[in-house]
Amino acid sequence: MEDAEKTKLFLNFLRYEKGLAKNTVEAYTSDLGLFNGFLEKTKPGKIDEDTLVDFIFFLKTSGHISRSIARALVAVKGFYRFLTMTGKMERSPFEDMDSFKVKGTIPEVLAEVEIEKLLSAPDLSKKEGIRDRAIMELLYSAGLRVSELAGLELTDINLEEKVVRCYGKGSKERLVPLGDYAVDALAEYIDIRREFLKDFSQHLFLTRLGKKFTREGIWKVVKGYAKKSGITKDVYPHIFRHSFATHLLAGGADLRSVQEMLGHSDISTTQIYTHVDRSGLKKIHKQFHPRG
Numbered sequence: 147m148e149d150a151e152k153t154k155l156f157l158n159f160l161r162y163e164k165g166l167a168k169n170t171v172e173a174y175t176s177d178l179g180l181f182n183g184f185l186e187k188t189k190p191g192k193i194d195e196d197t198l199v200d201f202i203f204f205l206k207t208s209g210h211i212s213r214s215i216a217r218a219l220v221a222v223k224g225f226y227r228f229l230t231m232t233g234k235m236e237r238s239p240f241e242d243m244d245s246f247k248v249k250g251t252i253p254e255v256l257a258e259v260e261i262e263k264l265l266s267a268p269d270l271s272k273k274e275g276i277r278d279r280a281i282m283e284l285l286y287s288a289g290l291r292v293s294e295l296a297g298l299e300l301t302d303i304n305l306e307e308k309v310v311r312c313y314g315k316g317s318k319e320r321l322v323p324l325g326d327y328a329v330d331a332l333a334e335y336i337d338i339r340r341e342f343l344k345d346f347s348q349h350l351f352l353t354r355l356g357k358k359f360t361r362e363g364i365w366k367v368v369k370g371y372a373k374k375s376g377i378t379k380d381v382y383p384h385i386f387r388h389s390f391a392t393h394l395l396a397g398g399a400d401l402r403s404v405q406e407m408l409g410h411s412d413i414s415t416t417q418i419y420t421h422v423d424r425s426g427l428k429k430i431h432k433q434f435h436p437r438g
Contacts, residue, residue, distance in 0.1 A: 287328035289390030
């Protein structure tokens with residue numbers, strides 16, 4: 147069944163079975179149209195939690211207010227819940243995803259001082275702390291999607307060359323440089339990784355039971371340290387990716403290089419990050435322009 151037909155069935159369900167008002171159904175139609183347009187533009191391949199986070203960020207940088215973003219999330223999640231309910235899909239890709247807080251800006255980019263707080267939060271006297279710091283250093287240093295990080299194997303890390311190999315959407319392989327802090331954190335973790343092993347495993351990051359980390363497990367790790375650090379923003383693994391791109395561009399990196407490191411097939415997807423730091427540009431203009 148084509149996506150357009152599935153959407154039509156969902157909208158009819160809202161109209162005739164749920165009895166929603168005409169204006170509400172029109173709002174759902176508009177929101178699903180925005181999401182479908184985003185999918186056509188970014189061509190994500192497999193739709194997962196990262197896709198929805200990128201969609202939220204796209205809406206934010208396109209000027210949508212918090213209330214309209216929240217409404218769009220309800221529409222998209224409701225649509226996929228309907229597909230599972232009617233047997234058109236086995237499981238919604240957003241089933242286990244936390245809800246985002248609808249206040250301020252959604253989602254937010256972490257400031258450098260907040261990144262430092264998070265990366266300093268793990269207790270390095272414990273093996274879990276060493277592992278968790280390596281996870282967060284890698285998320286920030288390479289801008290990986292949480293699914294990419296969860297899938298990493300030992301052979302994907304080259305500490306001598308300071309690169310990580312990952313497989314993005316559509317199984318596209320890319321090499322991303324690593325910073326010195328990430329290299330040091332990974333080296334320290336790999337030295338003690340055997341303490342997590344129960345059976346042979348090639349997976350880089352292991353739980354205390356010796357199993358491969360799930361995306362949900364990484365979410366819990368990050369959220370735990372956000373709470374410990376006293377950061378009030380809604381912190382989740384993908385925010386490291388947004389911060390990675392935003393900080394690179396703010397520091398003068400060229401768009402094409404950031405596109406390649408993020409694994410975006412279309413540069414227009416990367417361009418959303420050029421709009422994030424407008425406040426900083428305004429300050430510079432006001433300070434240095436003759437008529438600022």
